[in-house]
Amino acid sequence: MIGPSRTAERVALRRAAHQLLDHPRVHDDPLALVIVGDAQAAALRAEPHRFEDGPVSQRLRAFLAVRSRVAEDTLARAVAAGVRQYVVLGAGLDTFAYRNPYPALRVFEVDNPATQAWKRRRLADAQIAVPDDVTFVALDFASESLPAALRAAGVRGDAAAFFSWLGVTPYLEPANVLATLAAVAPLAAGGGGIVFDYNVPPASLPPASRAAFDGLAARVAAAGEPFRGFFEPDALMAALRDIGFRDVLDLSPDELNARFLSARTDGLRVGSVGHIATALA
Numbered sequence: 001m002i003g004p005s006r007t008a009e010r011v012a013l014r015r016a017a018h019q020l021l022d023h024p025r026v027h028d029d030p031l032a033l034v035i036v037g038d039a040q041a042a043a044l045r046a047e048p049h050r051f052e053d054g055p056v057s058q059r060l061r062a063f064l065a066v067r068s069r070v071a072e073d074t075l076a077r078a079v080a081a082g083v084r085q086y087v088v089l090g091a092g093l094d095t096f097a098y099r100n101p102y103p104a105l106r107v108f109e110v111d112n113p114a115t116q117a118w119k120r121r122r123l124a125d126a127q128i129a130v131p132d133d134v135t136f137v138a139l140d141f142a143s144e145s146l147p148a149a150l151r152a153a154g155v156r157g158d159a160a161a162f163f164s165w166l167g168v169t170p171y172l173e174p175a176n177v178l179a180t181l182a183a184v185a186p187l188a189a190g191g192g193g194i195v196f197d198y199n200v201p202p203a204s205l206p207p208a209s210r211a212a213f214d215g216l217a218a219r220v221a222a223a224g225e226p227f228r229g230f231f232e233p234d235a236l237m238a239a240l241r242d243i244g245f246r247d248v249l250d251l252s253p254d255e256l257n258a259r260f261l262s263a264r265t266d267g268l269r270v271g272s273v274g275h276i277a278t279a280l281a
């Protein structure tokens with residue numbers, strides 16, 4: 001990836017569509033339609049289904065809403081337990097930092113430099129104020145040291161931090177993913193943790209899901225951000241325990257549908273590729 005992440009914009013547009021299309025919302029984000037800019041927001045309001053091309057789109061939108069919900073619900077519990085530092089890894093156009101309801105929580109947004117610069121222009125264009133408690137950290141996960149960058153940005157090593165890492169592991173080599181998780185664990189120790197999503201290997205999917213996955217994989221590859229990282233749930237949970245996380249949980253698609261989407265009448269469901277992991281330290 002050389003310029004700003006195109007997938008970051010695509011997922012932000014689907015989050016904006018979620019605000020308009022799905023009732024009740026799984027994830028309420030009053031800034032989702034603001035950060036995409038006036039033109040995209042107007043186009044979405046005029047035609048909320050503009051990104052829909054069948055059930056695969058709907059399932060992707062559901063997964064994006066659910067993963068933000070899991071991250072922010074888990075963060076809420078960490079804050080209630082005393083965590084005061086939140087690190088959003090691969091932030092893209094995530095808006096939490098600009099609607100942070102916790103007065104004592106500092107937020108660090110980490111992203112590759114081009115995407116972060118583009119986001120900052122987006123925030124300015126949309127007249128979304130950047131609160132004083134937000135710090136931007138420009139970094140490439142594949143080649144730079146996360147702990148060093150976070151320390152330099154002011155993340156305290158003597159207080160637990162909570163991390164989210166949404167929509168990023170699929171684009172990294174598995175070794176980079178595990179190295180980043182190992183770097184996060186000591187910073188999360190003492191009440192923090194991480195929420196991230198990941199893809200299971202396509203070969204383990206049923207044929208219909210495999211076809212849907214192949215379509216998505218082709219689209220992100222065409223955007224210059226091919227999928228690289230896949231994990232088997234049991235092996236990943238074991239790796240997280242080995243790294244030092246004390247409480248790990250894998251939320252499978254069935255679990256996510258049961259927890260967040262079961263009482264709906266609109267049929268909104270997540271598909272079968274993406275899992276969400278929570279790991280507390």
Ligand SMILES: C[S@@+](CC[C@H](N)C(=O)[O-])C[C@H]1O[C@@H](n2cnc3c(N)ncnc32)[C@H](O)[C@@H]1O
Pocket residue numbers: 001004005007008011012089090091092093094110111112115139140141142165166167168171
């Ligand atoms: C699909 S977007 C998700 C963005 C955001 N977390 C969200 O859910 O809207 C992927 C994000 O990962 C970031 N990313 C991908 N590879 C990266 C790398 N090697 N170093 C830093 N950031 C990376 C991209 O810049 C982008 O912001």
